[in-house]
Amino acid sequence: MTPQPPPGDLLARLAAQSMDNDYATVAARRGDGSPASPSARRRTLVAFGIAVAALAVLLTVSAVQTRDTASEAERDREALIARIQSEQGEVADIRDRVDSLDTEVAELRTASLAVGEDAAALEDTLEDLKVVTGTIPVSGPGLRITVDDASSGSTEGQVRDTDLQRLANGLWEAGAEAVAVGGQRLTTRSAIRTAGEAITVNYRSLSPPYVVTAIGDPQTFAADFLETDSGQFFIDLRTTFGIGFEVESPGTVTLPGRPLDVDRATREGDRP
Amino acid sequence: MIALLGLVVGVIAGLFLEPSVPLSLQPYLPIAVVAALDATFGAMRALLDGIFDEKVFVISFVSNVLVAALIVYLGDQLGVGSQLSTGVVVVLGIRIFSNVAAIRRHLFHA
Numbered sequence: 602m603t604p605q606p607p608p609g610d611l612l613a614r615l616a617a618q619s620m621d622n623d624y625a626t627v628a629a630r631r632g633d634g635s636p637a638s639p640s641a642r643r644r645t646l647v648a649f650g651i652a653v654a655a656l657a658v659l660l661t662v663s664a665v666q667t668r669d670t671a672s673e674a675e676r677d678r679e680a681l682i683a684r685i686q687s688e689q690g691e692v693a694d695i696r697d698r699v700d701s702l703d704t705e706v707a708e709l710r711t712a713s714l715a716v717g718e719d720a721a722a723l724e725d726t727l728e729d730l731k732v733v734t735g736t737i738p739v740s741g742p743g744l745r746i747t748v749d750d751a752s753s754g755s756t757e758g759q760v761r762d763t764d765l766q767r768l769a770n771g772l773w774e775a776g777a778e779a780v781a782v783g784g785q786r787l788t789t790r791s792a793i794r795t796a797g798e799a800i801t802v803n804y805r806s807l808s809p810p811y812v813v814t815a816i817g818d819p820q821t822f823a824a825d826f827l828e829t830d831s832g833q834f835f836i837d838l839r840t841t842f843g844i845g846f847e848v849e850s851p852g853t854v855t856l857p858g859r860p861l862d863v864d865r866a867t868r869e870g871d872r873p
Numbered sequence: 874m875i876a877l878l879g880l881v882v883g884v885i886a887g888l889f890l891e892p893s894v895p896l897s898l899q900p901y902l903p904i905a906v907v908a909a910l911d912a913t914f915g916a917m918r919a920l921l922d923g924i925f926d927e928k929v930f931v932i933s934f935v936s937n938v939l940v941a942a943l944i945v946y947l948g949d950q951l952g953v954g955s956q957l958s959t960g961v962v963v964v965l966g967i968r969i970f971s972n973v974a975a976i977r978r979h980l981f982h983a
Contacts, residue, residue, distance in 0.1 A: 615964060616971040623933060624915070628924035649927035650879035652934045656909050657883025659938075663906045665887065666894060 731858075732778065735788035739779050740855040742819035744772075744826065748835070749810035749845030758842045760809060762795040764835075765802075768813055769793065771831020775822060777815040781856040783807035788859050803859065810845060814854045823850055900949065901942040904961055908941035909934060911965045914972040921979040941965070 731737045748768065751758025769787055772780050780787045785802040787793075792802070799806040815822070826832050827848070839846040894902055912934040919925040941961050948957030 612967065615967045618968075623929045624919040624922070624924045624926060627926045627929050631926070645928045645931070646875050648931045650875040652931045653876050653879030654883035654886070656913065656934065657880045658887045659883075659902075659906055659909050661884050661887025662894060663902050666902065 734861065735779060735786045735791075735856075735859055736861050737858040738856060739816060739858070740853055741778070741816040742822075742852065743777075743779075743814060743816035743850075743854040744823055745849045745851050745854055746772075746813040746815075747810050747845065747847045747849075748813065751843035751845070753843055755842075758844055760800070760811060760844060762793050762800045764838070764844075765793045765800060765811060765813070767831045767834060771826055771829040771834075772813070772815045772817075774829045774831065775817060775826035777817045777822070779856050780813065780815045782813050783811050784857060786857050786859045788861070790861075791859070814856055816854060816856065819850070823848055900954065900958070901945055904941045904945050904958060905938045907962055907965045907969075908937040911968050911972075912937045914969050914976070918972045918975045918979075921976055937965075 732739050746768065748760055748765070750760055765782060769780055769782060782793060782802045783805070785791070785805055785807075787802070792804075794801060796806070799808065800811070801807065817825075827836070835844075835846045838844040912930065915933060916925060916930045919929070944961055945954060945958050948954040
């Protein structure tokens with residue numbers, strides 16, 4: 602009933618035979634054959650009903666499936682969008698944090714520079730204090746004063762600890778920056794006193810002649826010292842008892858240091 | 874009558890039982906649907922031609938679906954599943970189109 606297309610024309614043949622040829626074949630056979638028996642006819646109808654039901658199930662299931670898949674894809678997409686937005690928010694937060702940390706770093710850098718300047722100033726102060734307190738050796742322009750017992754050997758002609766104390770006080774009064782007696786640097790903890798026959802400074806026994814060195818203003822130090830009570834007192838001692846008293850300006854004098862050892866004392870309030 | 878009954882029963886079963894298609898059968902469902910559509914349109918054309926036969930429809934429906942699924946299965950096993958699926962869809966699509974065209978000619982005499 603359909604015209605046969607030329608062989609090899611696949612698409613044309615497909616179109617021509619689109620309906621199963623079986624229909625035509627069966628129809629042709631039914632035309633000349635006897636009709637089927639009622640029971641066979643019923644079986645065929647039942648099978649037909651089942652086939653239609655199967656077709657309906659197939660279509661319905663695939664439709665439901667497609668809808669579910671679509672909604673699932675939509676859900677996934679929405680979840681992804683929500684996630685992207687939340688992650689973007691997080692990124693913005695982190696960026697803000699980076700900015701604030703940058704600012705903090707800049708502030709801290711400025712602060713640390715300021716601390717560095719403070720530290721340098723403190724270092725300078727500390728060096729000055731080391732000179733004044735006598736914990737490090739120093740050298741500079743100053744005087745060398747030699748005091749000796751009188752050559753007569755009399756008791757009154759002996760130099761006493763009080764004399765040396767007075768001498769040291771006179772030097773401080775004249776503006777001395779550092780004083781050493783018999784090579785012992787005078788610090789805040791130094792004592793000049795007699796122990797037995799000898800005069801001790803920093804608990805070291807000295808023997809005459811006593812050499813006292815001091816650093817001070819090269820222009821005025823010697824004159825200022827001799828004008829003090831202490832200077833006058835020693836001039837009197839020399840004239841009265843013949844005690845040796847010489848003041849020299851050797852240019853530069855070098856004084857030893859005496860390290861502080863403050864191990865046990867702590868400031869009130871720091872005590873644990 | 875029996876066709877309508879089967880249709881209603883099938884739709885209701887598909888809607889309310891919601892049979893979940895096993896994952897291994899997922900790729901065959903669309904092909905099976907296309908094959909079933911081809912059988913349906915072929916049957917409609919035969920009906921309009923006056924040569925419809927229920928037996929032929931049952932056989933063509935079952936064999937269409939089975940053969941389409943078999944081809945896709947083979948293609949999957951050989952690693953050319955998507956190409957073979959495309960081929961099946963093209964062939965069945967052409968058949969559906971020309972069947973619909975024949976039906977249209979019958980209905981509108983155009």
